Amino acid sequence: MSNLLTVSQAAELLGVSTKTIRRWETEGRIKSIRTEGGHRRFTVSNLIGNKQDNSLTVAYARVSSYDQKDDLERQKIVLEAYCAKQGWSFEVISDLGSGLNYRKKGLIRLIKLICSEQVERLVLTNKDRLLRFGSDLIFTLCEIFGTEIVIINRSEDSTFEEVLAPDVLEIIRVFSARLYGSRSNQNQEIVKQLKEVA
Numbered sequence: 001m002s003n004l005l006t007v008s009q010a011a012e013l014l015g016v017s018t019k020t021i022r023r024w025e026t027e028g029r030i031k032s033i034r035t036e037g038g039h040r041r042f043t044v045s046n047l048i049g050n051k052q053d054n055s056l057t058v059a060y061a062r063v064s065s066y067d068q069k070d071d072l073e074r075q076k077i078v079l080e081a082y083c084a085k086q087g088w089s090f091e092v093i094s095d096l097g098s099g100l101n102y103r104k105k106g107l108i109r110l111i112k113l114i115c116s117e118q119v120e121r122l123v124l125t126n127k128d129r130l131l132r133f134g135s136d137l138i139f140t141l142c143e144i145f146g147t148e149i150v151i152i153n154r155s156e157d158s159t160f161e162e163v164l165a166p167d168v169l170e171i172i173r174v175f176s177a178r179l180y181g182s183r184s185n186q187n188q189e190i191v192k193q194l195k196e197v198a
């Protein structure tokens with residue numbers, strides 16, 4: 001029985017709680033094998049089949065700071081409207097944090113869902129909403145785990161400078177905030193001047 005997974009191992013594989021695994025087993029959504037002691041055990045093939053049955057569309061929205069909360073709400077509305085128009089069953093995951101921060105709660109949850117093969121498609125308003133740098137890494141994970149990527153506003157005609165300028169500003173903003181404090185007048189003035197130059 002060493003090739004069978006415990007409830008906690010199954011939960012880790014699927015990226016859900018042990019309570020969810022027990023509920024799915026009770027509802028008949030996944031099959032279990034009972035040990036002599038009455039404990040649930042799962043085969044990987046049963047769990048993978050379950051993941052494919054429960055695939056969904058995830059719409060991801062992100063802004064960098066609290067003063068952009070209105071933009072976050074606008075992104076959510078656009079994503080919800082787009083997914084509803086396509087007739088997809090979807091969930092919106094949102095984050096409020098820098099595009100350079102890889103430890104955002106929503107992003108980590110998204111990665112776990114993708115790696116457990118539960119996400120049929122990922123929908124973004126723009127490519128940079130995922131991460132400022134490193135979005136290609138997430139896109140590679142999507143490719144490996146069979147997740148389709150839908151970007152609503154593609155900016156294929158952007159010049160190199162148009163793409164680079166926001167990235168440079170984001171780097172300067174993050175590092176100057178770490179050095180001087182994000183609410184520092186000096187920091188805000190520097191960022192304002194750099195935006196004007198860009």
